[in-house]
Amino acid sequence: MRTLIILALLTFLCTRARAQVLTVSDELTMRSDTDYDLIGKIGGQVLLMQDRDTKHLLTGYDRNMRQSWEKELELRGRNIRLLTSVAKQDGTGFSLLYLYRKSSRNYLQLDAYNPAGNLVDSTTLVDFGVFSTAPQEGIYRSEDESKLLLLITEQQSKVRCLGIDMEKLELTYDMELEPEKFFFNDDFMQAEIANDGTTYFVIERDNFKSRRKEHKYEVHTIKPNRQFDKFEVPMGDSLTYDIFFRYDNQNGHLTAAGLYTIKNFTRADGYFWINVDPANPAATQPSFTPFPLTLIRNIEGKKYNKKNPGIDELSVRNIVLRKDGGGLIITERNRQLERRSNSSRTQVANNYGIRPLVDYHYDELVVFSVHPNGDPHWSNILHKRQYSQDDGGAYSSYFLMENQRSLRFLFNDEIRFENTVSEYVVNGRGEFDRNSLFHTRDLDLRLRFRDGVQVAANEMILPSEHRNKLRLVKVTYEVK
Numbered sequence: 001m002r003t004l005i006i007l008a009l010l011t012f013l014c015t016r017a018r019a020q021v022l023t024v025s026d027e028l029t030m031r032s033d034t035d036y037d038l039i040g041k042i043g044g045q046v047l048l049m050q051d052r053d054t055k056h057l058l059t060g061y062d063r064n065m066r067q068s069w070e071k072e073l074e075l076r077g078r079n080i081r082l083l084t085s086v087a088k089q090d091g092t093g094f095s096l097l098y099l100y101r102k103s104s105r106n107y108l109q110l111d112a113y114n115p116a117g118n119l120v121d122s123t124t125l126v127d128f129g130v131f132s133t134a135p136q137e138g139i140y141r142s143e144d145e146s147k148l149l150l151l152i153t154e155q156q157s158k159v160r161c162l163g164i165d166m167e168k169l170e171l172t173y174d175m176e177l178e179p180e181k182f183f184f185n186d187d188f189m190q191a192e193i194a195n196d197g198t199t200y201f202v203i204e205r206d207n208f209k210s211r212r213k214e215h216k217y218e219v220h221t222i223k224p225n226r227q228f229d230k231f232e233v234p235m236g237d238s239l240t241y242d243i244f245f246r247y248d249n250q251n252g253h254l255t256a257a258g259l260y261t262i263k264n265f266t267r268a269d270g271y272f273w274i275n276v277d278p279a280n281p282a283a284t285q286p287s288f289t290p291f292p293l294t295l296i297r298n299i300e301g302k303k304y305n306k307k308n309p310g311i312d313e314l315s316v317r318n319i320v321l322r323k324d325g326g327g328l329i330i331t332e333r334n335r336q337l338e339r340r341s342n343s344s345r346t347q348v349a350n351n352y353g354i355r356p357l358v359d360y361h362y363d364e365l366v367v368f369s370v371h372p373n374g375d376p377h378w379s380n381i382l383h384k385r386q387y388s389q390d391d392g393g394a395y396s397s398y399f400l401m402e403n404q405r406s407l408r409f410l411f412n413d414e415i416r417f418e419n420t421v422s423e424y425v426v427n428g429r430g431e432f433d434r435n436s437l438f439h440t441r442d443l444d445l446r447l448r449f450r451d452g453v454q455v456a457a458n459e460m461i462l463p464s465e466h467r468n469k470l471r472l473v474k475v476t477y478e479v480k
Contacts, residue, residue: 020437023474024445025065030470038463038472039094040087041455043115046472047094051082058117065474071117076109076124077102084139086148086166093120095166097139097148105129108150108162110169125171126162128152136184142195143249147172149193156184161222163197172197173226179203179218189217192247192254197224198278200254202245209264212239219254221278231281233274235260238288241268244316250323253277257319257329257370260288267310271329273374287374298381299333299364314366318400320407325372328407332397333363362386362396365409369430378430384422388415394465399449403457410437410449410460410475417446417466445473 030036031052039047045068046061059070077100087094093114100107108126113119131154138151146167152160163172179187182203189202199222206214217233233256243258254276259268270290277283296309313335320328337359363385369377386396395415401408406427413420418441426432440446445464452462458477463470 019478021476021478022438023065023476024443024464025061025472026067027469027471028059030465030468032468035082036463036470037082037085038451038453038461039085040453041459041461042087042091042094044091045115046455046461046474047087047115047117048472049082049085049096056080056082058113060115060117061472065472069117073113073117073119075111076100076122077107083137083150084148086141086145088166089145091115095169097150097164099128106131110164110166112169121169123169125164126174138191140191140193142193142197143247144195146195147193147197149191149199151191153184157182159184159188159201161191161199161201163193163199163222163224165197172224173222175222175226175228177201177220177222179220189243190245192245194247195249198222200245200247204240204243207235207240209239213237215239217243217256219276219281231276231278233276233281233284233286235272235286236288238262238272239265240272241265242314242316244319244329246319246321246327248275248321248325250321251325252279253325255319255321255327257327257368258316259314259331261310263308267308267312268314269310271331271368273327273329273370275325275372275374287370289368289370289374289376292379295366295379295381299366311366313361313363317365317397320400320402326370326377329368329370330400331366331368333361333366334393334397335361336393337361358390360386360388360391360393360396362393365398365424367426367430380426380430380432382409382424382426382432382434384411384413386412386415391415394448394450395446397450399452399460399462401454401460410452412447412449419446421447444469445471447473 033053035051037049039049048059050057056073056075058073060068062068079101081099083097085096095112097110106128107124110123110125112121133154136153140149148164150162158178161175165172187203189204192200201220203218205216205218215235219231221229238260241259241261245256248255256274258272260272262269272286272288274286297304299311313333314331317332318330338356365382368379371377398409398411406425409424413422420439421437423435424432446466448463452460454460460475462473464473
């Protein structure tokens with residue numbers, strides 16, 4: 001029987017009451033060879049793609065999350081490898097990008113569908129021929145999802161960059177980058193693609209103590225007219241602990257934020273902010289801000305080191321851009337610990353080949369707000385403590401829901417079957433509320449917040465997995 005769950009849990013924000021309405025789908029049995037992709041909300045319905053090795057099933061859910069139809073998509077060729085799905089922002093359909101093989105040759109295919117899952121257009125973008133080795137792939141989307149960047153790496157010394165126009169269903173460029181003294185797995189940091197199709201390919205250089213004064217980021221650009229360019233962003237006398245790039249389409253800048261360290265890589269000493277004008281990259285000046293001591297004490301607690309204050313196990317998760325060119329740097333404390341269980345040690349005399357147990361810890365979120373020039377605006381700690389074992393951290397971390405008034409950080413309080421779901425609501429001044437939204441007891445839910453999709457300013461879709469059963473959960477915020 002279909003389950004419809006409405007939770008009138010009221011919180012108070014901006015003096016108005018808000019209720020969270022949960023609508024839960026029926027269960028789908030997931031086989032061990034099944035991958036799924038939550039495409040989003042298209043034409044008033046939620047679409048789910050299932051990749052079952054040789055079958056590719058598309059399922060549609062109505063506004064009450066009832067399964068209304070299911071159909072098998074006929075994709076080209078064999079040995080199909082789905083790369084990604086992209087929903088059109090106007091809700092008129094979606095596209096599938098995939099690799100397939102035919103007569104020992106490999107092809108890149110782009111198919112466009114309407115909301116009912118009917119094929120409306122199709123094009124073969126590239127004939128790769130025969131791959132000499134199994135290639136690595138990376139996919140990056142523009143902010144408006146009208147452009148895609150596909151990176152194909154067969155050799156570590158060079159990368160093939162393919163720009164794809166999702167609206168015109170055509171290949172914008174197919175170029176090969178081969179930077180000097182480049183090894184992909186060691187030197188590549190990130191790629192970004194702007195709404196106009198320009199690619200920014202970022203390489204890290206000399207990020208170690210003996211050459212700290214030479215440390216920089218090397219940015220290779222490919223424009224839609226296939227013009228190459230390159231510029232550098234020097235990092236002064238600091239080593240970078242972590243970094244995240246995002247292209248600011250509104251202001252036309254390549255933005256980066258990260259953590260830096262002065263002495264070693266065991267802990268971060270502060271954060272930095274970079275705003276690059278691609279028309280004048282030589283004028284770029286990174287802004288470095290040490291962590292406030294009060295913030296370090298609040299996070300480190302008893303581990304606080306007066307002689308060498310800093311924060312360990314911190315990673316940059318995201319950048320939220322502001323209209324004025326500033327932004328929010330979202331960081332999270334996380335670590336993984338490998339260990340061997342006592343039971344595995346007693347089973348064999350030597351435990352070579354025994355898979356270790358992995359503990360996953362995802363704790364505090366630390367948010368820094370900065371002005372366009374990098375000057376600090378405010379910072380806050382959003383406390384949480386999540387622990388799990390041998391699950392890849394799938395149920396940990398958070399989901400970020402954005403609207404013009406605030407940011408919502410939703411997460412599982414604890415990583416277990418019966419668990420409270422909570423949120424932090426943060427406004428533009430750094431003020432926040434923490435709310436307990438609902439409990440999963442009797443709901444048979446284990447929510448994977450990291451895999452959620454925001455489908456409206458007040459609505460998101462979250463997958464729930466438990467014992468090979470998949471359910472989709474629509475969370476809607478209603479103003480009363």
